[in-house]
Structures are given as C-alpha cells and as structure tokens.
Amino acid sequence: MALIECYECKRSISPEAMTCIHCGAPMTGKHAPLQVSRPATATSTISFGSLPRNKAVTDAFVAEAAPASALEPKVMPAAAGRRRRQQAEQAAEQAVEQQSYVDGVRPVEGWLKVMAFLMPMMFVWFLLRRGHSLKQRLFGFGWLALLIFCVAIAPTPPPV
Structure with a gap:
C-alpha cells in the first residue's frame, strides 16, 4: 500500500486514514476513504482532556466488547x-x-x-x-x- 501526502502538513499518511494523524486535517478529494456508516447507539468519544477540538475531525469510534460466550471454556490458573x-x-x-x-x-x-x-x-x-x-x-x-x-x-x- 502506497502512502499519500497530507495537503496541510505535507507528511506521509495512509490512504485509508480519514484524518491526518499528525495535524488532524480531514482527508478530502480523490484520496478520501469511503465513509463507513456507524450505528448511533454504539458510538462513544474518547476524550484526551481539554485539548482544542477540530470539528472537521470525526470522533474516535470505540466498539463495545461482546459478552463472553457461555460455550467458551473459562480460563483459570492451574x-x-x-x-x-x-x-x-x-x-x-x-x-x-x-x-x-x-x-x-x-x-x-x-x-x-x-x-x-x-x-x-x-x-x-x-x-x-x-x-x-x-x-x-x-x-x-x-x-x-x-x-x-x-x-x-x-x-x-x-x-x-
């Protein structure tokens, strides 16, 4: 996979990134990945304190952990x-x-x-x-x- 250049900071980032990992600029144009629809009930944001927020940057998505299956064996110490x-x-x-x-x-x-x-x-x-x-x-x-x-x-x- 080839890296692309951010239009704001000119650093290399992944073409699958929705935002630049260095400056937070959203990807637009031909290199922007497809928007993935997310369920509204399972989204939550991760806060890093009182940092300034860029409204153009999408919030991080945290998937909820699935409950452990009752069929899986429970791991216990010997x-x-x-x-x-x-x-x-x-x-x-x-x-x-x-x-x-x-x-x-x-x-x-x-x-x-x-x-x-x-x-x-x-x-x-x-x-x-x-x-x-x-x-x-x-x-x-x-x-x-x-x-x-x-x-x-x-x-x-x-x-x-």
Whole structure:
C-alpha cells in the first residue's frame, strides 16, 4: 500500500486514514476513504482532556466488547483447578465414609482388631475415637481387663 501526502502538513499518511494523524486535517478529494456508516447507539468519544477540538475531525469510534460466550471454556490458573479437584476428592471420600456409617457406627478396621488383640494396652484406646459403638468399646476394654486380671492372679514364681 502506497502512502499519500497530507495537503496541510505535507507528511506521509495512509490512504485509508480519514484524518491526518499528525495535524488532524480531514482527508478530502480523490484520496478520501469511503465513509463507513456507524450505528448511533454504539458510538462513544474518547476524550484526551481539554485539548482544542477540530470539528472537521470525526470522533474516535470505540466498539463495545461482546459478552463472553457461555460455550467458551473459562480460563483459570492451574492452582484453582487443582484446588477444585482436591475439594471434589475430599467430598467423594466423605460421601464414602457417610455411606459406610449408615447405622452411625464406625467399623473396626482389621489392623485395629489384630493389634487390640495382641497389644491391648496400647491399641484399645483407638476405640475411643468418635463413631465406635459402646459394644465395640466393651469388647476391647473387656479384653484388656481380662488380660490384666489374668496377670494379676498368676502365681508368682518362688524366689531363686
């Protein structure tokens, strides 16, 4: 595209320019571009303060931004996506826990059964966690009491 010369300031400008970018003179004559019709409701002016205005120069046209389409995916930082996945996983785990405690009683895990049987002095206390039933606690602490009673009544060996 060839540049043309402004008739007022004699500087080079684009032939598609409606006004000179240097002096603001409107383009007239054979080099003037076709006037583009603009909707009256979507026009707005840009003000640069209290500069003198040339009435021959047309006002700048600012197109209104179109609203974002609901079909386009929302761009989000990776941390937000990771956080949402973690929250979803936690909610799924809580839902599984709630399903397993339908009757409100927490099941005794296998490791706790074995360790409470072998070393009740240490592991029976885990039955005091929230959710275990009174029946489970009575079995665990009853086993501990039985072992303590057996040790207490065991005959002591004679001194050597």
